[in-house]
Amino acid sequence: MILDVKKLETGYGRLRVLTGVDLSVGRESVGLFGPNGAGKTTLINTIMGINKPWSGVVTFDGQDIGGKATHLVARAGIALVPQERELFPGMSVADNLELGAAYVPRAAGIGKRQLDMVLQLFPILKERYRQLVGTMSGGQQRMVAIGRALMANPLLLILDEPSLGLQPSIVAEVFERLARLKKEIAILVTEQNVRESLKAIDRGYVLENGAVALRDTAEGLAKNPHVVSAYLGI
Amino acid sequence: MAMKRRTTILVVLGLAAAFLVALWKPTVLIYGVQQAGLYAAIAIPMGLVLGIVHIVNLAHGEFMMVAAYATYFACRATGLDPLLAVLPSAAVTALLGWVVYKLTIRRALKAPELNQLILTFGIGILLSQGVNLLFTSQTRKISLEYVSASMTIGELSFGVWPFVFVIVATAMAVGLKLFLTRTTTGKAALAVGQNPRGAAIVGIDVDRTYGLVFALAMALVGGMGALFLTRSAIFPGVGGPFTMKSFCLVAMAGIGNIPGILGASLLLGLSESFLRAFRELRGWADIIFFVLIIVVILGRSLKGRKS
Numbered sequence: 001m002i003l004d005v006k007k008l009e010t011g012y013g014r015l016r017v018l019t020g021v022d023l024s025v026g027r028e029s030v031g032l033f034g035p036n037g038a039g040k041t042t043l044i045n046t047i048m049g050i051n052k053p054w055s056g057v058v059t060f061d062g063q064d065i066g067g068k069a070t071h072l073v074a075r076a077g078i079a080l081v082p083q084e085r086e087l088f089p090g091m092s093v094a095d096n097l098e099l100g101a102a103y104v105p106r107a108a109g110i111g112k113r114q115l116d117m118v119l120q121l122f123p124i125l126k127e128r129y130r131q132l133v134g135t136m137s138g139g140q141q142r143m144v145a146i147g148r149a150l151m152a153n154p155l156l157l158i159l160d161e162p163s164l165g166l167q168p169s170i171v172a173e174v175f176e177r178l179a180r181l182k183k184e185i186a187i188l189v190t191e192q193n194v195r196e197s198l199k200a201i202d203r204g205y206v207l208e209n210g211a212v213a214l215r216d217t218a219e220g221l222a223k224n225p226h227v228v229s230a231y232l233g234i
Numbered sequence: 235m236a237m238k239r240r241t242t243i244l245v246v247l248g249l250a251a252a253f254l255v256a257l258w259k260p261t262v263l264i265y266g267v268q269q270a271g272l273y274a275a276i277a278i279p280m281g282l283v284l285g286i287v288h289i290v291n292l293a294h295g296e297f298m299m300v301a302a303y304a305t306y307f308a309c310r311a312t313g314l315d316p317l318l319a320v321l322p323s324a325a326v327t328a329l330l331g332w333v334v335y336k337l338t339i340r341r342a343l344k345a346p347e348l349n350q351l352i353l354t355f356g357i358g359i360l361l362s363q364g365v366n367l368l369f370t371s372q373t374r375k376i377s378l379e380y381v382s383a384s385m386t387i388g389e390l391s392f393g394v395w396p397f398v399f400v401i402v403a404t405a406m407a408v409g410l411k412l413f414l415t416r417t418t419t420g421k422a423a424l425a426v427g428q429n430p431r432g433a434a435i436v437g438i439d440v441d442r443t444y445g446l447v448f449a450l451a452m453a454l455v456g457g458m459g460a461l462f463l464t465r466s467a468i469f470p471g472v473g474g475p476f477t478m479k480s481f482c483l484v485a486m487a488g489i490g491n492i493p494g495i496l497g498a499s500l501l502l503g504l505s506e507s508f509l510r511a512f513r514e515l516r517g518w519a520d521i522i523f524f525v526l527i528i529v530v531i532l533g534r535s536l537k538g539r540k541s
Contacts, residue, residue, distance in 0.1 A: 071440065074436055082431075082432075086431050089428060103437030
């Protein structure tokens with residue numbers, strides 16, 4: 001397993017949000033579903049060291065990363081595409097992409113290769129290479145955020161609601177590109193758009209009230225009556 | 235963008251003022267520009283800290299004062315020229331800045347802004363009163379011959395040495411611009427200033443970057459302390475007005491706007507020099523920066539009400 005989360009608990013102040021989550025990601029693409037407030041973003045932020053775990057273990061690539069500072073987690077090989085994108089708005093696409101690779105040892109010396117790959121995946125970024133990111137549309141910024149994460153040559157790519165605020169045609173496009181990536185990079189993705197994302201993942205978890213309520217393969221989830229009624233809206 | 239417009243307005247106003255003053259009395263222009271250089275060279279490091287660490291350092295001028303004192307005693311002991319002390323002085327204040335950041339400022343980064351202001355204000359008092367306690371409030375000066383070098387063009391006669399401040403301010407602005415846009419460390423610092431969360435998730439050590447930027451700004455202001463000593467007398471309270479004026483200039487320029495600081499400095503330097511040209515208005519020169527900042531804040535709030 002690349003990422004192994006065991007009995008993870010955390011919260012804010014006295015409010016417990018995660019009540020013992022077990023989750024693992026191998027060389028595959030894993031979906032993380034659940035209603036608003038289930039703790040998906042909290043789980044991701046805790047893996048990433050943005051929130052500190054109260055208890056439990058987070059192992060990544062053989063090392064214990066639970067509670068480590070975010071920049072160290074990033075340097076170890078996890079790249080995050082946050083819900084709010086968290087780009088550098090006053091800097092160009094070029095600079096945003098460059099910074100994605102600059103501090104990650106895994107990306108050292110292969111910047112050019114990664115850049116070619118990203119620009120091939122999102123040709124629009126090539127056209128807008130010198131544009132300030134803050135002046136771009138939400139969809140284009142989402143592509144910059146994914147591109148910046150890929151520049152790090154990550155072992156694990158985490159995407160938090162990659163389709164949020166995107167028009168449906170672009171959502172399909174993003175998932176099609178993610179499906180292409182999953183051959184090389186382990187992916188953990190949270191998504192409101194369960195229908196689209198089931199096409200791009202191998203396995204999925206359903207998180208409810210801070211704990212894993214269900215885990216299954218993509219096909220299994222698509223047929224599960226609870227998933228169908230609660231998330232696919234059929 | 236709003237920032238670009240403000241820079242343009244400040245630079246145009248500064249140059250227009252320069253032109254008018256030049257028509258009327260060229261020496262006033264020259265002294266104004268020299269003073270503007272001094273102000274800009276001190277305000278730019280404060281702008282750097284505000285732009286990236288998002289802290290208003292109210293001990294800014296006091297760091298310069300401490301550097302000037304260190305230079306003074308070092309030069310007295312060794313007989314060397316303060317100019318030779320610019321780099322060592324920068325190194326010493328950089329170290330002092332790093333320690334102050336690690337011990338105090340980093341603990342207040344998430345605190346309310348008022349607490350941050352009180353913290354840096356307190357550090358400033360500690361520095362100025364500490365110097366007062368150790369070395370008394372006696373005024374100290376190093377006399378240097380080259381400082382009084384003057385130049386005559388036609389009927390115009392003026393001191394040349396203060397132009398060094400103009401050169402230093404320009405070099406500082408250009409150097410920082412290049413550092414922030416051309417080097418990886420500089421880009422990372424800029425990124426931290428724009429979005430610390432985003433910077434951490436790409437692997438940038440945000441805390442270390444804040445510390446480095448603060449130390450760099452203190453190094454610049456420390457170098458200025460040595461340079462300041464070549465021309466001016468120093469006393470424990472000498473930094474105070476520079477803190478206030480730097481704050482005024484940085485507020486006029488807007489966060490992270492280094493060219494704007496140059497324009498605002500030109501405006502302030504010329505205004506002071508203009509007022510000093512009249513015997514009966516001379517006293518107003520020291521507080522004209524208050525008028526400027528009130529005008530800027532008024533203008534901004536009126537614009538805010540409109541939109």
